[in-house]
Amino acid sequence: MSAAAAGLAPHAAAPGLLVGPEVELAGEVSIGANVVVHRGTIVRAGCTIGDHAVLGKRPRLSAHSRNRGEVGALELGERVSVGAGALVFAGATIAPDAIVGDQAFVRERSVLGEASVVGRGSAVDNDVSIGRRVRIQTGVYLTAFSVLEDDVFVGPGALSTNDDTMARHGGERRLRGAVLRRACRVGAGAVLTPGVEVGEEAFVAAGALVTRDVPARAVVMGVPARVVREVPDADLLERWR
Numbered sequence: 707m708s709a710a711a712a713g714l715a716p717h718a719a720a721p722g723l724l725v726g727p728e729v730e731l732a733g734e735v736s737i738g739a740n741v742v743v744h745r746g747t748i749v750r751a752g753c754t755i756g757d758h759a760v761l762g763k764r765p766r767l768s769a770h771s772r773n774r775g776e777v778g779a780l781e782l783g784e785r786v787s788v789g790a791g792a793l794v795f796a797g798a799t800i801a802p803d804a805i806v807g808d809q810a811f812v813r814e815r816s817v818l819g820e821a822s823v824v825g826r827g828s829a830v831d832n833d834v835s836i837g838r839r840v841r842i843q844t845g846v847y848l849t850a851f852s853v854l855e856d857d858v859f860v861g862p863g864a865l866s867t868n869d870d871t872m873a874r875h876g877g878e879r880r881l882r883g884a885v886l887r888r889a890c891r892v893g894a895g896a897v898l899t900p901g902v903e904v905g906e907e908a909f910v911a912a913g914a915l916v917t918r919d920v921p922a923r924a925v926v927m928g929v930p931a932r933v934v935r936e937v938p939d940a941d942l943l944e945r946w947r
Contacts, residue, residue, distance in 0.1 A: 717743075725743045729743050735749050735751065736754045738755060740757060741757070741759050744780075745796075746779035747762035747779060747780045748782065750785075750802075751784050752784045753784070754786075756789045759788050764796050765813065783800060783820075785803050789807045789826070791808055792806050792810045792812075793810075794806060796814060801818060801838075804819065804821060808826045810829070810830075815833045816834040818836045819838040824842045824846075825846060828843070834853075837858065841858075843864075845862050848860075849866045851882065852868070852885070853883065856888050856889070859892065863895045864892050868883045869900060884900075884903070887905050887908070889906060889942075890909070891909050893910055899916060903920070904916065906923070907942055910931065
């Protein structure tokens with residue numbers, strides 16, 4: 707589909723910028739070269755958009771997809787930063803002071819909380835809820851229907867899954883993402899299987915395979931992950947504010 711057919715038109719705010727109808731760009735927005743902003747997107751004051759970013763793309767779903775909920779407009783809150791080559795879909799909500807890194811990917815109906823960060827090349831699938839001050843490092847995959855509460859840390863290359871059957875199920879089966887409770891930490895390369903819950907202030911070691919719920923403040927490691935000790939008082943978030 708051509709830019710004209712998609713309702714996109716050149717805009718003088720930046721070199722190569724294409725903007726769709728009903729887009730709201732606040733006066734103090736910094737936009738790089740060759741950015742595309744699709745229909746209805748709202749970009750609040752103080753936002754920074756990197757070169758070649760795409761904002762407000764509508765999802766295109768396969769015939770067997772059950773991800774067919776309502777998709778509204780993309781909204782970027784004040785002082786949001788979207789990196790070069792990032793793709794943020796229509797229907798996502800990005801809260802003030804959040805950062806979406808270079809080449810990151812944020813799907814429809816996902817929410818990124820205030821002052822949270824999605825690292826370079828990370829993917830946030832549809833219907834993911836991310837709280838405030840969450841730090842998602844490089845190359846992370848957050849599967850659909852996951853929940854991350856405030857102050858969670860997810861190390862580089864970690865990933866979550868939501869379907870034990872790998873698509874061998876009927877339409878009645880509910881997909882279950884991971885639930886990461888407040889201030890828990892997930893190490894680099896860890897794998898979270900469908901529906902697992904990592905408790906508040908828990909610590910998942912690098913490379914762990916988490917196949918069952920992790921208690922609050924537990925330290926787990928191994929394949930499969932097992933509890934080895936408790937997070938000490940000195941490592942609790944309140945000591946590091």
